[in-house]
Amino acid sequence: MLSIVGFITIVVIVAILLRGKTIPIIPLIIIPIIAALITGFGLADIGEFFTEGSLKVMNVVIMFIFAILYFGLMQHVGLFDPLINKMVQITQGNIVTISIGTVIIAAVAHLDGSGASTFLITIPALLPLYQRMKMNPYLLLLLIGGSASIMNMVPWAGPLGRAASVLDMDVTELWRPLIPIQIIGMVLMIILAAFLGIMEKRRIEKKYGSTKIALEEIKEAKESTEPKEKPKLLWVNLLLTILVVIMLVWGVIPAGLVFMIALSIALVINFRTADEQNDIIKEHAASALTMGTIILAAGSFLGILSGTGMLDSIATDAVKIIPEFISPYIHLIIGVLGLPLDLLLSTDAYYFALLPVADQIGTTFGISSLATTYAMIVGNIVGTFVSPFSPALWLALGLAGLEMGKHIRYSFFWLWGISIILLIVSFFMGLI
Known part of the structure; x- marks a missing residue:
């Protein structure tokens, strides 16, 4: 009974998240409560499950809220502008350098962990340059999206916070072993940018005869980005x-x-009056609270499914179905399929619905929770901005005037290749 109801609960939540008709907190809160009532638990029991689940994610919620406010403030005061604009100027005129520079600019712009702000900063600055150079705008989106996805491993971005809340561990502890993977991932993105830049240069020369642009246009591009x-x-x-x-x-x-201390210091340094400090908090409060509410709702969801025993029951029954020869590699299989699953699952569904079940199954076969989690993170995160369930990607497509289908066809296999290479590296490093 617990397995059936638990499985239906997860399927219904995933289906609702896929449809995108409601915000994530609604199904994450309501559906598990209904499931707990159906399986015979009372309101008092559900209250205890909720309390336990919420307490487990409270540290993550605090970190997210104050980190988003802090980096939002840093973006507001223009901390990253000089480096971004300098890179824009340096890369103009050379196809390969432009491609590599795009990766670096996107990485810097994504230090705040926000995909929306990354695209808002990079696409308006770089798209005119790509257009003047006759470069494929889908290459721009691939390079920005891939670079930002790897930077998305930082603890104040979404995926690690979700995974940490599922594992009930500190998000920075989860992040530290991933730092070498991030570095290797950025190196791979630079190599990919150089390769695609060479291919793009050949395409332009074949079609237009030259990759040079007028000095007046270079000057105009510089002025527009200063x-x-x-x-x-x-x-x-x-x-x-x-x-x-x-x-x-x-x-x-x-x-x-x-982040609480850093935000307090930054507010005092950059804004002299209480009104100015209050205004900057209000400007970024919406995104901070949105992420906070999602994590709290996820804590409730996980608390109820764990407290009722549904997750354990699903894992125990699933073990009977999985072929014995696959069991030692279940985390690797899920990791390899991580990026394709991005086309089917939202980030919330992937971490809040799939990860708990995969973790329980893997634990039964002797696979550590961290190994399963790292396999799912590394295998999936590079495709963050290929997924049609990413709101920030739709913003990027609108800014660049591009189509989702063409973007997926152009970017999917390149980024999937990088994710598989990172999985292999993680395996030999002992991470998974």
Whole structure:
């Protein structure tokens, strides 16, 4: 009974998330409560399950809210503008350099963990240059999306926070072993950018005869990307942000407290009056609270499914179905299929619905929870901005005037190849 109801619960939640007709918190909260009532648990029991689940994700919620507010403030005061604009200027005129520069610019722009802000910063700045150089705009989207996806492993972005809440562990602890994978992933993206840049240069030369553009157009592109004014207190904010990253890697205090302190200092440094400080909080509060509510709803969902025993029951029964010869490799199989699953599952469905079940099944076969989680993260995260369930990707398509189907066809296999290479590297590094 528990297995059947639990399985139906997960299927219904995934189906609702796939349809995208409601925000994630509604199915994550309502459906598990109905399932618990059907299986005979009372309201008092459900209340206890909710409390246990919510407490497990509270540290993640705090970290997310204050991290989004902090990096939103840093974007607002223009901390990343000089580096981004300098890279735009340096890369103009050379196809391969433009491609590599796009990867680096996207990585810097995605330091706040927000896909929407990354695309808003990079596409308007780089698209005119791609158009003048006759470069394929789908290459621009591939390089930005792939770079941002690898940077999405940072603990204040979405995937690791979701995974950490499922595992009930500190998100920075989950992140630290992934740092070498991030570095290798960025190197692979640069190599891919260079290769595709060479291919693109040959295509342009074959079609147009030359890759050179007029000096007047280069100057015009430079002027269009130069900031209207210099960012305020650039070096102070840069030093503060470097200290934040050092503290996160060091791990001597919780990540949430790091961002609470950093945000408080940044508010005092950059805004002199209470009204200005309040305005900047209000400007970024919506995205911070949205992520916070999703994590809390996920805590409720996981608390109820764990407390009722549904997850354990599903895993136990699923073990009887899975062929014995597959069992030692179940986490690797899911990892390899991680990016294709991005076309079928939203990020919420992938981590909140699929990961708990995969973890339970893997544990039964002697596979550690961390190994399963890392396999699913590494195998899936590179395709974050190939998924039609990514709202930020739709924003990017609108900014660039491109089509989803063509983007998937252009980017899918390149990014899937990188995810598989990263899985292999992770395997030999002992991560999975």
